[in-house]
Amino acid sequence: xxxxxxxxxxxxxxxxxxxxxxxxxxxxxxxxxxxxxxxxxxxxxxxxxxxxxxxxxxxxxxxxxxxxxxxxxxxxxxxxxxxxxxxxxxxxxxxxxxxxxxxxxxxxxxxxxxxxxxxxxxxxxxxxxxxxxxxxxxxxxxxxxxxxxxxxxxxxxxxxxxxxxxxxxxxxxxxxxxxxxxxxxxxxxxxxxxxxxxxxxxxxxxxxxxxxxxxxxxxxxxxxxxxxxxxxxxxxxxxxxxxxxxxxxxxxxxxxxxxxxxxxxxxxxxxxxxxxxxxxxxxxxxxxxxxxxxxxxxxxxxxxxxxxxxxxxxxxxxxxxxxxxxxxxxxxxxxxxxxxxxxxxxxxxxxxxxxxxxxxxxxxxxxxxxxxxxxxxxxxxxxxxxxxxxxxxxxxxxxxxxxxxxxxxxxxxxxxxxxxxxxxxxxxxxxxxxxxxxxxxxxxxxxxxxxxxxxxxxxxxxxxxxxxx
Numbered sequence: 001x002x003x004x005x006x007x008x009x010x011x012x013x014x015x016x017x018x019x020x021x022x023x024x025x026x027x028x029x030x031x032x033x034x035x036x037x038x039x040x041x042x043x044x045x046x047x048x049x050x051x052x053x054x055x056x057x058x059x060x061x062x063x064x065x066x067x068x069x070x071x072x073x074x075x076x077x078x079x080x081x082x083x084x085x086x087x088x089x090x091x092x093x094x095x096x097x098x099x100x101x102x103x104x105x106x107x108x109x110x111x112x113x114x115x116x117x118x119x120x121x122x123x124x125x126x127x128x129x130x131x132x133x134x135x136x137x138x139x140x141x142x143x144x145x146x147x148x149x150x151x152x153x154x155x156x157x158x159x160x161x162x163x164x165x166x167x168x169x170x171x172x173x174x175x176x177x178x179x180x181x182x183x184x185x186x187x188x189x190x191x192x193x194x195x196x197x198x199x200x201x202x203x204x205x206x207x208x209x210x211x212x213x214x215x216x217x218x219x220x221x222x223x224x225x226x227x228x229x230x231x232x233x234x235x236x237x238x239x240x241x242x243x244x245x246x247x248x249x250x251x252x253x254x255x256x257x258x259x260x261x262x263x264x265x266x267x268x269x270x271x272x273x274x275x276x277x278x279x280x281x282x283x284x285x286x287x288x289x290x291x292x293x294x295x296x297x298x299x300x301x302x303x304x305x306x307x308x309x310x311x312x313x314x315x316x317x318x319x320x321x322x323x324x325x326x327x328x329x330x331x332x333x334x335x336x337x338x339x340x341x342x343x344x345x346x347x348x349x350x351x352x353x354x355x356x357x358x359x360x361x362x363x364x365x366x367x368x369x370x371x372x373x374x375x376x377x378x379x380x381x382x383x384x385x386x387x388x389x390x391x392x393x394x395x396x397x398x399x400x401x402x403x404x405x406x407x408x409x410x411x412x413x414x415x416x417x418x419x420x421x422x423x424x425x426x427x428x429x430x431x432x433x434x435x436x437x438x439x440x441x442x443x444x445x446x447x448x449x450x451x452x453x454x455x456x457x458x459x460x461x462x463x464x465x466x467x468x469x
Contacts, residue, residue: 002104003141004149005068005162006031009097012072012155012205014229015214016079017089018363020467026093034101041102042109053110054173060106061170065163067100072156072205084424104166108134151211210303217311223251224312226279228304229363231392234279236312253445254419254428255281258357258388260441261432265386266355268292273353273383275342275370276360280308280315280335287318287334296326296336296353298345300360305337343369346378355385364392364426366399368465373458376406386434387411393429395421399465400429401456407433409458420447426468429453 010019010027017023045056078092108130115126149158206214216227222242226234235252237245250256259282262272269292274283277299286293299305309316324333338345342360356379360370369375371391379387389407393399395418407414411433419428429451432438444450459465 003138004145007145008158031101034098038102038105042106046110046113057107060103064103065166069163154209212301231364270354273356284315284318298338356383356387359390389431391429402459404453405458418451
């Protein structure tokens with residue numbers, strides 16, 4: 001139960017604060033800190049008279065159930081009240097997830113004491129069995145969260161299920177007079193009703209959710225937006241009759257620049273690798289404009305592809321018309337779909353490409369293992385032409401500098417442009433790298449400009465990107 005709660009905490013945090021090494025470190029440290037304090041306090045409870053100790057444990061389980069069920073609601077409230085940045089994230093994680101982590105481990109010392117008392121003279125093996133059972137339960141809880149509950153029922157219901165599991169332990173704690181037993185039943189039923197209400201009536205954290213993604217589809221004027229963990233992942237015009245759509249203009253300026261670069265640099269029948277499917281905007285544009293072109297899009301989460309098919313009209317139609325599973329032996333089409341981690345695909349593929357676009361995101365940042373020297377060395381080995389990279393960072397931020405250092409180590413010609421800066425101080429940083437000179441485009445998207453990035457250490461698999469602070 002504790003590990004299920006911990007993994008769900010990391011998942012539900014993503015729509016509000018993103019997912020990175022920093023967020024996961026904060027969640028793990030906070031929950032483990034709660035486990036430690038709960039175990040220490042539980043030790044004092046275990047030394048009290050049996051009836052008192054059992055009553056305290058019952059109260060702790062009820063508190064656990066309520067706090068776990070209400071966690072996503074509290075998270076949303078703190079974010080709505082202005083919790084932002086690393087400091088806001090740390091404060092929110094502590095206030096939301098620490099209390100339940102304390103209460104959930106309060107019963108453990110009493111359980112160990114009861115096991116030892118039940119087998120006089122075999123205290124060592126009894127304690128070992130209790131500790132082993134706790135480890136097995138943690139393993140089961142982690143697998144349950146990652147493979148079952150989060151993908152199938154979502155994070156809000158997973159929190160409620162954790163609370164329900166705590167309440168299911170109450171019937172095994174029977175002690176005290178009859179009137180106290182009746183009171184306990186009333187409290188248990190009330191807590192159960194609250195947990196059920198939180199799970200069934202609570203607003204889900206995501207419109208579409210898997211173990212990897214928290215997606216929302218929104219309409220903004222003539223645009224349809226695909227939002228992943230609070231960051232706009234892709235956008236399309238809602239109607240082909242929209243004047244800008246008829247003029248061939250893409251919704252998001254950074255995709256417009258990437259397409260202009262592709263259109264300018266490539267021949268009539270290129271084979272292009274896209275690491276990060278997202279809204280499939282660029283593969284769709286490539287195939288629509290070049291009848292002989294082929295594209296391979298690597299998207300780690302099949303849910304993203306399904307949501308695009310159902311909600312983004314142009315990309316959805318293109319996938320339906322020419323998309324195919326690249327792993328299928330009977331593959332026929334021009335848009336190959338690969339549902340795998342981008343780095344794994346790069347390591348395993350034996351195909352060659354004329355160009356590649358690196359546009360994979362986890363929340364508002366690029367996964368660390370996709371921005372290392374080893375990744376781009378592999379790319380250079382299978383891609384004969386230019387590569388293009390989309391990042392989100394400060395104008396001369398550490399992510400942009402590190403990736404720029406990688407590209408300059410591997411390619412003689414690199415250019416960088418940046419888009420407008422958000423109120424969080426970050427914006428799109430776009431890079432192009434090539435073995436041959438990159439001729440300038442006629443124009444840039446509005447508010448975009450060429451930029452210079454400072455020298456920095458190239459990221460490697462050993463010392464990589466740690467996420468936005």
